[in-house]
Amino acid sequence: MTATDGQRSRRAVLAEAGTALDRAPDAAGAELEGARDRLALPRPVVLRLPGSPAERAAGQVRREVVAGGWRFEVTVEDAARAALRERAGRVEGDVAGPTRLVVRAQIPGRVVSVGVRDGQSVEAGQRLLSVEAMKMENEIRAQRAGRVERVTVKPGQRVERGDELAVLA
């Protein structure tokens, strides 16, 4: 199980800073007692947050935790799934030739939508297409500016890990 503090849209940053915790629930309970004692914090209040249908479908549970008066919005999910999904959203490409970049699927899924046309110029960070994987929509973004040489896939199409999605020139 893993818990991530997602308040203030700093989720990724916080995860990098080590605020994503990966523990078995029993171990977390024991560790919590120690940490609470050390920090002289009262018992945290754990409340359930609604969460979007997509989050629920993806096996995520959202919690509001109030610890020492501080309010956190925490996402709890299976650690293995979290790792997989994070990989799905991460854009990795391989350089084919001196300037071309092949964007590949990181996990199996289904193409939901394509946001660019062949020949279109894109900025770094611009959405190329979305792939549904782990019941979540993952945006695949251009990791550098350039021109879309081709989009290899169509909406609705299934892709396997390693399949070519698009090529940037």
Added chain:
Amino acid sequence: MSPQARSASPAWPFSRVLIANRGEIAVRLVRACRELGLESVAVYSDADAGAPHVRAADQAIRLGPTPPTESYLRADRIVAAALATGAQAVHPGYGFLAEQAAFAEACLAAGLVFVGPGPATLAGLGDKLAARRAARDAGVPVVPGTLEPARFDRAAARAHMAAVADDVGWPLLVKAAAGGGGRGMRRVDHRAELQAALASAAHEAEAAFGDGSLYLERFVQDGRHIEVQLLGDAHGTVVALGERDCSAQRRHQKLLEEAPAPGLSPAERKHLGELAVRVARAVGLQGAATCEFLRGPDGAVWFLEVNVRLQVEHGVTELVTGLDLVHEQFRIAAGEPLSRRVLAAAARAASPERHAIEMRISAEDPAADFSPQPGRVTHWREPAGPGVRVDGWVGEGTVVSEAYDPLLAKILVVAEDRPAALARAARALDETEIGGLQTTLPFHRWLVREPAFRAGGISTEFVAHAWDGAVQRETATTVALLAALAADGTLLGANGSPEAAPAADLPVTTEWAAAGRREALEAWPR
């Protein structure tokens, strides 16, 4: 109608009171009415339909849409509401119209009793410079500075201010004559910055108060904000009921108040009380008021201003003196002389035998510069037990609108001395649970444990220097994440799928948390 709906005294000129306010103070005033056998009439805006103060009162009447300018600041509608409901008196609470001379005048013109000072007193003290002059004339030291308003758009006034600035001394404060709440106020450290500060302060004051007049005041380094509670009756008697220390502030907003002020000798307390009474007599105070002073590190005290109303923090004085200041306000408004009980409390005020602390729990994020956090309260648990009082208006499901003050509740504690009161404050804060929006609760948990604050005598700059909300929040992160994991361990089904967890009940209280709370209850000091 309350079962004991009989006026405390048949001789009183009112038996039904309109409460011209909302939130915690309106609830507190309705409670006082019930205790005195007075009927209460609440007023509300659209956002407050069905709010606790509306439900608490005997009857309620709508003022208008949510913005205060269309509801709680509409003197005409409030007076009309009082007349329509047959109320004979109006209590303004604090804020909104409480210190508007025109509102007091409108009430009197309509034949209503205004629970507060007369319009002339309000008009005289609403002008901060007039108050400064009155204090000086009464022989009370005022913070060195100018005593006449100056218009920045007049070249002669600008030149005069620059000329006297050196006499006032550096650093100094540029203040708005019509000011309040820190608006139109600038700190100036060097002569070169003065003209720019005057220009921006005048602009801000003009926008906020419709009056860009300014004055200069010396900035007292490491000063403490200490204020004296006053009561004056219609027969010329004025008493001081002890002081409060309100130095725990952020951007001129008070966060915590306590009485008595730590570290003052009985002689100093007596002296402060005498100065405050002198100012109150000079302005013919009738009702409740607070005289604010600045106390320098050397012990020198300077008059700041008089607030002619019930203060947010009046409760700490009530807990120390044993009086009910709202009851006394009604008695004064009914024309009764100050009671023997009040006079006795005043005589004891310089040697208080109890210590009280108030913590303002507001919907503000103390990790984001105390920015307002409107929203819906999804979980609410107040502290209780010996020596704890909560003046609030919020419960589970309450929607906190961005249109009004973010104050949710005041947690007050009283004990035999300051260390005991601090321990009680820490205990009460740890019992408090609020979900749905970020509040100032973690700030107060930090403050009551902070060594410099515990030592007593912090200055008004202390919080800005010592509080780092982001760092404090970070320390709680691991505990929050672990708690989420531990809670979900009990909710997950055998197959590890969260879908198996109960989905509908909000909030989820886990068995783990419930067991923990039972343990914590048993561990609390008796």
